[in-house]
Structures are given as structure tokens and as C-alpha cells.
Amino acid sequence: MAFAGRVRATALVAFAPLLAVLLTACAGTQAVVSASQHLYVSLPSSWKVYDESQLAQTQPFQALGVSAAPPFLAGASASPRPSAADVFTQSSYPWAVVLAEPLTANQQSSISLLGLNDILVPVDQLSSEGIPVQTLEQPELLVNGAMRGTLESLEIGLPSPIGEIDYDQETWANSATNKVWLLMVGCSPRCFQAQHSAISHIVSSFYVPDRGNQ
Amino acid sequence: MGHGRGRIAAALVTFGVVLAGVLSGCTTSVTYVGSSTQDLYFKVPNTWEVFSQATLKENGWVDPAASGQAALAGQSHPVFETVAGANPKVARSVDTQSGPYPWAMAQVVALDGEDQANTSLAALADEDYPIDQLNQDGDRVQQLSPTRLLVDGALRGSRVAYQIESQETGAISFEQVAFLNSATDKVWLLDVGCSPACFQVHRAVLDRIVSSFVVTGQGR
Numbered sequence: 001m002a003f004a005g006r007v008r009a010t011a012l013v014a015f016a017p018l019l020a021v022l023l024t025a026c027a028g029t030q031a032v033v034s035a036s037q038h039l040y041v042s043l044p045s046s047w048k049v050y051d052e053s054q055l056a057q058t059q060p061f062q063a064l065g066v067s068a069a070p071p072f073l074a075g076a077s078a079s080p081r082p083s084a085a086d087v088f089t090q091s092s093y094p095w096a097v098v099l100a101e102p103l104t105a106n107q108q109s110s111i112s113l114l115g116l117n118d119i120l121v122p123v124d125q126l127s128s129e130g131i132p133v134q135t136l137e138q139p140e141l142l143v144n145g146a147m148r149g150t151l152e153s154l155e156i157g158l159p160s161p162i163g164e165i166d167y168d169q170e171t172w173a174n175s176a177t178n179k180v181w182l183l184m185v186g187c188s189p190r191c192f193q194a195q196h197s198a199i200s201h202i203v204s205s206f207y208v209p210d211r212g213n214q
Numbered sequence: 215m216g217h218g219r220g221r222i223a224a225a226l227v228t229f230g231v232v233l234a235g236v237l238s239g240c241t242t243s244v245t246y247v248g249s250s251t252q253d254l255y256f257k258v259p260n261t262w263e264v265f266s267q268a269t270l271k272e273n274g275w276v277d278p279a280a281s282g283q284a285a286l287a288g289q290s291h292p293v294f295e296t297v298a299g300a301n302p303k304v305a306r307s308v309d310t311q312s313g314p315y316p317w318a319m320a321q322v323v324a325l326d327g328e329d330q331a332n333t334s335l336a337a338l339a340d341e342d343y344p345i346d347q348l349n350q351d352g353d354r355v356q357q358l359s360p361t362r363l364l365v366d367g368a369l370r371g372s373r374v375a376y377q378i379e380s381q382e383t384g385a386i387s388f389e390q391v392a393f394l395n396s397a398t399d400k401v402w403l404l405d406v407g408c409s410p411a412c413f414q415v416h417r418a419v420l421d422r423i424v425s426s427f428v429v430t431g432q433g434r
Contacts, residue, residue: 003331108363111396114331141330141397148396175396176365177335189357 001140003113003150003155018181036070037100039181044198047096048082055097058085060162067127072100078187078195091189094195096202097184108177113141116150120171120181122149123154126177132157137164144174145210151203155189166192168199172208181208236246244426245298252294252322254402257426259419262318264298265305275319276310294322298417312384316408316416318423323401330398335363337372338392342405343383354379358387368395369402369429377410387413389420391427402429 030045037098043049052073053147055061075087076096087095099120103111117123117139127133134155142149147170157164167186173179183206185199186192194198247254247264270276276295284291299305301315311317323341325333336380339345339361348355358375365371371393379385386408394400404427406420407413413420 003327107335109361110334112332112334115334143396147397148359148398175368175370176363177370 004138010084011161032074032076034072034100035180038205038209038211039072039098040129040205041096041098041099041202043076043096043202044078047076047078050077050084050087054084055087058087060085060088063158063162064088065122066099066119066120069080070099072098074098088162088165088184088186090165092186092188092191093200094187094191094202097182099182099208100179100191101182102179103173103177107183111173111177113148113150116173116180117152117154117169119182120184121156122171123156126158126159127211142170142172142206144172147172147208147210148175149173149208155192168203170203174211229300234343243423247298247318248320249296249322251295252296254320254322254404254424254427254429256317256318256428258298258321258423259300262300263299263302264296267307270295270297273305275305285322285324290323290328292321292323294320296320301428309384311388312386312409313406314409314412316406316412316420318404318406318420320404320427323404325401325402331377333394333398333401335370335372335394337373338394338401338403339376339390339401341392341401342390343376343377343378343386343388345376348378348380351380358389362413364391364393366429368396371402373424377413385410388399389424390423393429 008161015204028045029042030047030049032041032043032049033039047155052070055073055075075084077083077091077093077095078095079086079091083212086093087097089095097120101119125131136153136155140151142151151168151170153168155166164188165186167184169184171180172181183203185202187195244257245258245260245262245264246255246257266274271278275297281291282350296303297317297319299315299317303313304310304313304317345355356377358377362373363370364373371391373389373390373391377385386407387410389407390403390405392401392403404424406423408416
């Protein structure tokens, strides 16, 4: 598999969070930020944001490969009657998952750029089990200094209660390969098509700074 | 990533430089070997010989034609290779890798899309010698020291040491340090080694050579 290359302009990216925060008030957005985990993403202010404990109680979330106590985990729903249970389902409204998680020693040694796609959803494994998986766009390779990552756009037909979902996922790993940062934004295929511009906008706001060896 | 790629020639090898003595100022105990265009160097004892590309090509250490073909086909291929040895006999054949004289071989390899997508830190150990395959084939593979993961800014890598014994290679002990850049489209690596008995005797010297391996430019 080949990636479409994209080297992010570090200087531009460095200004992005500041700019986004400044625009928050007038643009109707809210920032999901973790200073300690060094991540930032801008969501529409109408979205309801959920923390780890709220997400952990939902059934769809059990299907995701999240460790017991990740350093940072949040979900969000755009539904007018939002619920934490909307996240990672074929909802008619977009949802998001934001994660910062350490990698185990085994993952550190074995993970590849392709493997970054399997952090939250084991796409390769599901595909080999006969679950329909379709790549919606050519994966992109992302590079920002010592950080490397991928941007994937997938459609997966999972059993109930998740159902058929489309999502964009941007995943970053540090040079030490001991930590990953991830943003997944998706919904039902119909919703994804209708809302793709807004979803792309959210994904493009995802920012993890290059901190050298970090 | 294939075994033997290390023996394939580098088209850009003419840019390789040997900065003997000059960079070491008044010190003449080491020879600096490397390439400013490929952003790497390492030090070998000044008693060692750094072999010319013509010699390496003549004796099968490098194969510029195969490298060029791989590049044209969009496959992973070496863009730089240099070899030094403690004895001129090292250059005579790639079979001398299992011989009684220590050698050092540095490479820069451009990775194709598939290798870029699939290469992990663990896979770096297989870059020159197919450790995984040898293990699966039941050949004798012994790890000589624990794998060390390395991080230097945007470069990540590993340092490994193995003793392998197969019909194809004979018995070789070697140590390898390898780095990948963020984009995962380039590998810089240095292997040092010789026969297991030789490796044991010269371990300290070989260790210093590996420790001297530097990739400059942060893998850009």
C-alpha cells in the first residue's frame, strides 16, 4: 500500500491552536484540549462532549481497542438529542473520538504506519474475519518533524449495535513510538457523505505538536 | 525488505566521501567514513582499509545495475553503500563476511511504498540479514545482546547483535545499528561483523565503530 504524502508545514501548524482559540467565540466552535497530553481539536459548539467514564458505559464503545485507563479519552456527538451511546455507531449525526494512549513495548517494536489504522478498530483483523471494510480515500502519510501519522477514510459494516459506519481517522505516533494520538470522526454512510465537509474540517483541526524525542 | 540488498550497488556512491584524517584534526587513530550527501558517517581504526566502489563492484559487494533497476521499478533500493575492512582480503568476496577479518558496511536504503507502510522497529533487524526467515527455516540464530531501541530527534532505530549460521552465509556474528526517518521512506544502517571467533576477539573495536555511527540532518 502506498501513502499519499503530506508534510505539514510546522510553522503554520504551530499557530493553528492559537488561531482556533481566538476564533472560538465568533465561529461557534469549542476546543477539546489536553495540555498534559499535548493535543487539540476544534468541534462545533453545538456538539456534546463526553468524558471517558461516560463513554465506558456505552455498549458500542466496548468494541473499541482502548486500554483500561488511557491518559486522555473523549467522545462527542452532534445529535440534537445527544447521548454518549451515539459515539461509534451508525448515527445520523456525526460523532468523534479523541484518544491519547501509550503503546506497549510489543506495540512499540512491531507497529508500522499501516498498523496505526488498527489502534482503535482492528481493521485488518475484521477484514480477515469477513467484516466488510472499504477504503473511501487513498490513505495519507503525515509528517510533522519527529511525528509521523496517517489519515484514513474507511467504511466498515459492523454488527449491531454499531452497524455500518464511515469514518475519517487521523493517527500520530512519536519518534520513540511509545505513544499515539488519535481522532476518529464518523457516522452512518449517508450522514458521512452529507457531512463530509464539516467532518474534514474537524479532522484538519486536530493538532499534536512535534516535541522532538517526546 | 530483502536479504542481499546490502550487496547491491548504489548509484550515487560517487558522492560518498572518505574523510581520512582530515576531520580528525591531529588525531590519526581513526578514519572517518561516510557521505555528506547521505547524512551519515562512522569511524574505523586507521589501520582499516576503506574499499573503492570499483573494488566492491568487481567483487560482488555492490551491484549498481540491480539497484538502478529496483529504483526504476519503484522498489526499495540502496542509494549508498560503503565497506571497510581490517584486512584487504575482506574486499575479495562477500563470503569474507564470515571470515577472520572484521568488516563494516554502511548503507542508505530508499524504501518503497509497501516497505514504508509495513516497516517497524522490529523489522529493522531483518534489513541486511533475514533473521526472521532464518528463524523460521530452522537455521541457527542466536541473539548476542538485547535489542536496544534508539531515538534521536526525528530518527528512530534499533541496535541488535546476532550470530547466524546458514548454508548460504556460513557462520557470521554481526552487530547492526539502523535508523528510520519520520516519513519512514529511508533507512540508514551500519553492520559490523566477521566469524564468531573473530567477533569475540574484536568485539570492543566493533562496538566502538557501531557507537560512532551518526546520521546527521535528522533524517530529512
